[in-house]
Amino acid sequence: MNDFITIAIPKGRILEESVDLFGRIGIDCRELLGDSRKLIFENPLQKMRYMIVRATDVPTYVEYGSADLGIVGKDTLMEQDKDLYEPLDLKFGYCRMMVAEPANLATHDDPSAWSHIRIATKYPHVAGNYFAAKGIQVEIIKLYGSIELAPLVGLSERIVDLVSTGETLRQNGLVEVETIAEITTRLIVNRASLKTKHERISGIIRNLEQVI
Template sequence: MNSTLTIAIPKGRILTESIQLFSRIGIDLSGMLDDSRKLIFDYPDQLVRALIVRATDVPTYVEHGCADLGIVGKDTLLEQDKDLYEPLDLKFGYCRMVVAEPAGLATGDDPTRWTHVRVATKYPHVAEQHFAAKGVQAEIIKLYGSIELAPLVGLSERIVDLVSTGETLRQNGLCEVETIAEITTRLVVNRASLKTRHQRIRGIIDGLEAILG
């Protein structure tokens, strides 16, 4: 049996912080920062292979067994609802998923009285579930970027999006009215890999858990 573990990690801030985290448990993936075009990095001396994948694709690679482990934001996991084992909150990349609306609308608005809303978002599944749970009929408009623009041009009254400081919302005349979820980066594991390579994967989980406190 091939004992090499495959880890899927997205580019950007998550990649840098993941590499720092793995280095603290003796897994050196620093070579991933050296070549911006390479997508597969083999570390045979460590029995590790690392893949650079789009953040939204990490759960798919892990669910289908192309990667044993993955690093991904909780927002992606909530939206996709894949069949994965999620053992660990890695405690970085903190932000919030919120409902926001124009400040002028928010002044006299009461979310508990909403019956119908039109919402623009990158997260239609999460938004639909959130409003359905509140008994609110929601017209969801899927966008891929610049979500804050939608209320400004009349595409929607409200948005569901990620915020960290909220500064982008403020600059566009929007304010938060509800928090749907707090988001951090998570470790996910393929369920079959957890059984067939239990000792190795459990060692990584335990090692990360120990340094994260």
């Protein structure tokens, strides 16, 4: 089994786009799109194994070598800062990591004058680094659910969150104030696997580069 390549992939839209992308380089993993509750799928002919995991767990499985490769959003990589090789931007799953605040606050707010603020976010590491680099003291409240709720109930003045179309912000009376980063989906590789399975992994990376 050591000659298998194991890939950790999260469920949802990333899974669908990943299956399509791998199909374009001749790696057939359409079985992953079925309604099975299996978490590990194997293709003995192609010597490929796939693990279905939570997006936030993908870097951990790859860093510790349980998976050779992983597919995950750049936001997760920025937040976790794992020791991984990140060779490829897969160019899908685009969104922006933004600072947002209530529209009525934004009408008279000046971000350049911020000195001490309170932020609610799923990304405390990214938010803390961002504001520290700007010399702004920040109190960070970590949430796991709907971040947009925090300013509406007075938990925080502002939020740091991912924004795609911006519709959820608008419906909750929030506006974008600053862009922290543009986010896309990335291919990540375990550093030891890149040495021990160099030929196969390099081939996958080259083939993906050609179709992206």
